[in-house]
Amino acid sequence: MTTLISARSAEGGRVRLRTAWALRLWGGRVSVLVRPRALAVGLVLVAVSVAVVALSVSVGDYAIPLERVPGAMLGFGERLDVFFVQGVRLPRALTAVAVGASLGLAGAVFQSLSRNALGSPDIIGFTSGAATGAVAAILVFGAGRTVVSLGAIGAGLATAALVYLLAMKGGVQGYRLVLVGIGVSAVLGAVRDYLMTRADLTDAMGAQIWMIGSLNGRGWGEVAAVCAGLVVLGPLLVGLGRRLRYMELGEDTARGLGVPTQVTQVVALAAASALTGAAIAVAGPIGFVALAAPQLARRLARSGGTTLVLSGLMGAALLAVADLVAMRVLAPAQLPVGVVTAVIGGSYLLWLLYTEWRGNRA
């Protein structure tokens, strides 16, 4: 059963009619608000992701025509096709999608919790800790990829826990959490700077590429790791979406509306950090996706608040496109995908802001 809800909003002198359908299931026990524009944007983002994955699998030094791609995915066709698609290109493309979705979703949660457009997983120091752990693993211990990933996760979790503990004093306030996170991140950044300037140039370059974030040579193990995180934590976070929206109105208001704010905050922080952690362990701290995806999503959907699902889809599409570009733009030289997310994501956000602010909207 659907109900039509309409709200009038006066904007720029015009009266615009906004519509949304409330979808009620099981006698109203579950109800979802569906806005046509958001739905359309979501479908477009899914289509873009699928198309880009197909394209990434098909292009390369060994080109596979698109019509041979579906067969090769399922293991039919020429042996070389199957090897490249199943063994190399498909896992990499899927890693991009899953990592992007994780980062976009986590970014939206962090921006919502901190009520700050600049809020990102960095604010609780997780990213900074992970980067420092990985750099130390690479430069001090000369570790391989698995150990680097584990080091990153361990250091990230330890840092997040430390920040949370240091910020705790009769409950954790968002503001204090953010400031403590900045302080701890600064120390970790200094440790990284120290290691980077004392290391051998080649090793330092390896560490630098890890810090930029790269999807080069990622396989099915990585896909499984990130997808496991998404499957478990994604629905949990989306389920918390409405509470988070209430909390954006202010903690007192949310409490008045019956939201258990402290619990919600801790659960959402932990889940979003774990998502980010899995993404970072697999691909390094790819910059800007967590920050830009939620902003892009809410602008495209013309939504007033944070949109978790769309942010995840936006992140997936963004990273899939970025990795395709990273592979091909200077081929045969390979760029780390973090270079491209920064340039593409940044330019796209610039263009969006440029056109949005051309009018007289404040």
Next chain:
Amino acid sequence: MRVSALAPPSPTRRVIRPVGLVVCLAVLGLCALLSVTVGAKPIAVADVWAALTDYRGTYDHDVIRTLRVPRTVLGVFVGAALGLAGALMQALTRNPLAEPGILGVNSGAAAAVVVAVFVFGAGGAALVWPAFAGAALAAVAVYALGSRGRSSATPVRLALAGTAVAAVLQGLVYGVIVLNDFVFDRIRFWQVGSLTGRDMEIFWQVAPFLVVGVMLTLSLGPSLNVVALGDELASTLGGRIGQVRVLSAVGVILLCGAATAAAGPIWFVGLVIPHLARLVTGPDQRWLLPYSAVLGAVLLTAADTVGRVVLPRSELEVGIITAFVGAPLFIALVRSRKMAKL
């Protein structure tokens, strides 16, 4: 609740503010003195005085005149500039997380330095001008984008525009350095932020910008107090919001651009110092700005001095020490009392 900067200060604060400023200045004097005397080779205060007034060309005198003094002078000015720029930036954007980097200053400087190294193989003092130009260009671009359309640059707009510009520039920097070892090698040292080996020549290059920036910024205090009330109330009270914002942005560009050009990106000072200063001054910009300048200078000179003696036979860059000294202090303050909000 928001405490207005225009509200009369409490009696204790009225006494504490001027006294505290004098104390901070005294501490700064002490730090500067230590910075000149302490190092790999400790030099007595009397010799320092002799080197400045009665130069005899001894080894100690040369160390004082060509190494320690330039470094100390630069440290004081760079620290003051960063502290001021940070306070200005937080007032301008009304965002406690704002630091001068949000206007794209650091990423602009980094991108220009990368280009200078990549194209011309430049290094040392030759990087000062590209860094300053890059910082200024990036900041102007951010401000222009943020103030597009009919309304003036609002805080959220500046933050978003700055983030986007910084990301693009950062991406370009990464793109160049991963494909080029030589550029990466130069940049990894520039990126840390250091006063090592800076001479008076570098100071004189950036001094005009720093002096103009400091004077401009300190004169903005009263107008910033009005702007802090929010756009609508401020314009009702006759505050010229647009004008104040433009002047503040010019101040940030001059101060932070020059500081970054001279010492590399040291972002933590601009972020933290205003928070520390606000604990003493409250939200009144007329006091907050001078306090931020003095405390920034204290932090930077002290950190530079510590960096010289903490390791045997080698130095730690000032950018590393500011984080190690400043962050625990900052966290302790955040924990010990309710932070003064903006």
